[in-house]
Amino acid sequence: MSTPSPRSPGRTPARTRRASSTPSRAWSVFALPGTAWLAVFFAVPLYAVAAIAFGRIDPVFRNALPAWNPLRWEFATFADVLGEIVAGELRGVAVRTVLFVVVAVFCSLAIGYPVAYYLARSAGRTKTLILVLIVLPFWVSYLMRMLAWVNLLQRDGLVARFTSLFGIEHNWLDGSATAVTLGLVYGYVPFLILPLYATLERLDWRLVEAARDLGASPRQAFWRVTVPLSRPGVAAGLMLVALPMLGDYYTNDILSRSPRTEMLGNQIDFYLNAGTQPQRGAVLVLVLSFVLACLAWWYVRDNARSQEVR
């Protein structure tokens, strides 16, 4: 038989190389803190949420009675909530959440890409200043920034007073989707700009110049070279803004408080914090976690493929 056996001498050097490149067990000790952190702050809480979701509710006090033993899990509430998401009263909330996030992510990209592009290509000496200005809001808590917007946008706020100078009377805080969506964009757009800037900064601009030398117009070079090469940064940025937006609830709580702008996060907050239906809240947490995990999985795969292409 001409095919070499895996044990044939011809394979020995490869095996030796692999063995030498395999990390020793001692190095795995370094993973312990991270593993312990994940177990304590992710796996156990997630299991607790599942125990509540598949447990029961005290009929008198309406508190959760978690079922810690998976053999005793009950799936009736889980099925009910899933049914409501598909074709019940929660469908509107789910659709609205996705819609708000899609619009907000699109707006963030529309705002963030030009800013990141400018920073990477043309900012020059002002680059540091602009980066500081982008990061500066993070020094103030998200809650405070949103409350500041409430003051600005309320009827006698600065924005309303300014627009009234031009005869524009608009109630921004009218419980409509606009305020919530804009709030999401404002709150999360820096998360998109920074990874996108990092990608564009490292981009090999000689490829763009080559495209131009080969006759591509600036627009063609941008769409056919810059955009495809910045795709990992775009994907990272989209993930960083879409994931927290999907679970966001305080933006709506502060800027609207209307049932017409309720998102899944608000429903979770309502079910869990109002102290009346924690089981349904836990089910929604699981559903939302699953959706977020799918998005994260897509991102990891996409990122891995991009690296393969390189």
Next chain:
Amino acid sequence: MPHYARGGFSRLTRRLTRRQFVARSISATVGAAALTRALSACGPTTDSNTALVIGTPESPVTLPTVGEPIADGLAPESGTLSVYNYADYVNPETIAAFEEQFDVKVELSIYDTEEIALAKMRSGGVRPDLIIGLTDSVLARFVAAELLQPLNKSYLTNFGNVIEGLRDPYYDLGAQYTVPYVIYTTGIGYRTDRGVDTSAFVGDEGWSQMWNPAYAGRAGVLDSYRDTISMALYRNGVYDPNSNDADALAQAGSDLEALAEAVRPQVDILAYQEIAAGNRDISLCWSGDMLAGVGYLPEGTSPDVLGFWYPQNSFTANDFFCIPRESQKPVLAHALVDFLLDTDNSLANQAFVGYQPALDALTAEALVDAGAIPESLVSSLVTPASFAAGKRLVSLTPEVDALWLDAWSRFTTG
């Protein structure tokens, strides 16, 4: 690309020997079982087998006694008194006067709804010395959870100031656990300078103003499912804020969905701030909210811009003070309750809180005479007759409560 990124799991499993696989499976199972046992110890896992003792005006109750009141003649504790209360529901100046008199500190913690207060106190997340603002709609559950301690009236020298009809209330005969704080009704607060059609506030149709699309984006309702659903019930002529009629409650839920669609109301308990600040023109609120709102008007704004519609068919309530069973400073807690039952202190407290004290001496007329009430808000005052005429929100049985929550869920999902 890292070598384990694709098909990593199957490669890893292929590397395991059978012995390793069995050993790791056993370890995982034992670990999971230990974790399950550890987590099981963290909280209750079985139903509470408790029957609620619910008093109604027609059927007053003596609540079961849990524990003993504190002994007579004890000296007030020193240090910090922890008080659990709604936001802006006690005058900081009155509290400062108490702190000075007793040389102590008062620390306020805030809750938004009674359900949250119940859940947090049951879980041990909050351990106050005194709780302010509970009503009889949750009292039965607080008592069933054994969260309250019986009061010792020997420390409440001002208890005689309480409205006579509330000294021996139907929800707590003998006032074992509760001392009335304020009285109020639920109605509609509005701005008089924003074109609200006050002529429409007539009979049950007055409630329909809350559904008027003219107020879209400028309206609010209470983040209290009992009050807001009761509004929808009353609008439909169902004068029972404790209804167990599934059809009526389902209809109320549908009506509230329509309200959300038509008006996009804000759902909170901040009418006293939002209407006063001019952010809202109309809101379902408690009568005391508009009186409290006077203090939140922008400088130079006349109190006459605030109005309140007191419905003909109404539901009234009173909040009360309770001392938790695990209060660390029960004598000091009694002292603060007694301090706030003093007529002068109560009047000072009312100037900030807005709500009418549940004291005999501070009648609607007395408050008007004292200049504490703007003319436009005299309609928000609760008289003995109107208080007695209003239906009371009482505790619901778990089955009926579930119907109410279903209706509320339909509304909050928009």
